[in-house]
Amino acid sequence: MNAEVRAIKTPAEQALNAAYTAARTMLPGKGAIADLREAAFQRFDAAGLPHRRIEEWKYTDLRALMREAKPLAEPAKAKGKVPALPGLAAGRIAIVNGRYEQAWGDFRAGPGVELSDVFAADQRNYRLGEVPGSDDIAFSLNTAFMMGGVVLRVTKDAKVAAPVEIAHVFAGEAAAAMYPRSVVIVEPDARLTFIESFNGPAGVDYQVNSALELVIGDGAHVDHVMIGNDGDAALRISTLGLTVGARATYNGFIYTAGGAVIRNQVFARFEGEGTQASIGGATLLKGRQHVDNTLVISHAAGGCTSRERFRTVLEDESHGIFQGKIIVEPHAQKTDAKMASHALLLSDEAEADNKPELEIFADDVQCGHGATAGAIDRALKFYLMSRGIPEKEAEALLIQAFVGEAIEGIAHVSIREALLGAAAQWLSARG
């Protein structure tokens, strides 16, 4: 006799099941898209919500953290405004309650830049769901429920000077769940700076499961900054699936200050030789915030350089997590991959977890990792105070410097300044 061992479904899993059953035929996209949804949902249904005994989710037990699944968000009723950081000028593409709302934004497509709704885009040119990480359970949930989003394409050789922002906004008053899915394609030798921001009201426990597919062609240059400014009760999981061609440049940055439970996942694969990639991060946490940055970087071609530099400031009882895995495939010789994660603990109750992993199958590579977690250096603080700087101000200066060193890596000056300003604001609110 066979006894099938199967965990009892949590209320959230049951709600997701019911929501999918009810919404399946109403969700956008037919044919191949519907098949993609169905396969993704089956993956989720077999696995359930990820929990602490799944290594990749060890520190973010979603089964425990996501007590209930909110109903799927309805389209926004009235036109509203997209919140933006002061001083940050960008052509905005608004994704409101999980759907592309052209009227909310001010982005204008120009020469070399094409924009369409993710479900209106010509599927002959691009097939959804083929980026790294698409088997991940959170990514699969996004695929099952994806509501809307855009395909932004920068055509070959086009250099887009002004930054483009894909601004996600939750505009409801009652908690709901949104599943935006967008695609950014940067064709060979093209150039793009883009921002992905996440915004929503305080006090509403809305849920976001977003996914972005980013495809970077040979010789292209992409600067990509994620800005997490969610409301304080939000739960958000954002997945980036990234493929990069040869001789390309990818500079990613993940800034997170808002939200109750946040997980940023990056699944990247370098498929051509001679690519340079960096992913930085600055995370500012207080209260009981939980933020998990998890990166899986696969060097599938030789001669690529990757750098990960993450910094986290933790107040109160907050919890910050960095998990970085670097995979060097057998033929990816001359890989140069390094990661570093540093946490500054401002309270005895805060917790920082760093988990670096290296899986190296080639023999001529340079890989390294470094991680630290500690309090403000007393010797530095005394030095500053001995010059007349009061204790709180000295601490603020040192925290700002710690975070600033990460943010300074952002090439685009107005994005960098805006984030330095946001970090200073966070510090001054610290009191």
Added chain:
Amino acid sequence: MPFLEVRNLHVEIEGKKILNGLTLSVEKGQVAAIMGPNGSGKSTLAYVLAGKDEYTVTEGDVLLDGESILEMAPDERAAKGVFLAFQYPVEVPGVATMTFLRTALNAQRKARGEGELSTPEFMKRVRDTASHLGISQEMLRRAVNVGFSGGEKKRNEILQMAVLQPKLAVLDETDSGLDIDALKVVADGVNRLRSPDRSMVVITHYQRLLNYIVPDVVHVLAKGRVVKSGGKELALELEAKGYAQFQGEAA
């Protein structure tokens, strides 16, 4: 009344007694050299004057212009005019030297109820001193002491002193790690700051520094207390005879 008065000071760190009834007076405008062998408590005295909290004062008092400063935080002491030039200046990554100087100066002025120095005034004060000390604009733009050589760090201490214009400057082994040329530059910077309104405590192990910063008075420290005081010729005597004569008697 002396400007700085240290009365019967007893200090411990981690249960170990370092200062053992130290008594010392420094007059307004006076340059006092403190000499002594390793472990005599010279750096401890410097840190206690600046207010480093790892040290525990078990007895005695420190008066600045007649007022006890022992209960004051380091920043409050700085606002009262205390400045410590560190023996080992720390690197402060991510904080530009100019930002640091301006923040410190304005914080002190604010604590004293004075207005902020205007940008042109501030820039002039920094540039004038920086050029005397051979500190380039490029160094001023860099993070405080990051990537500086030992000599550059010491010069940066004197620059800070010149910008902050303290009433009591404590120089903790400012000569350590300097070659003779760097020593001259630093000493020259210090001498330019000598003033009837500024007292200085120059702590050194060697007499060499005192050829360039000529003290009004020399105190010898051994085993946590002042064991001998005299004029500048005392330094020369110590150079000739060494500290051995004092090692036994304070025990």
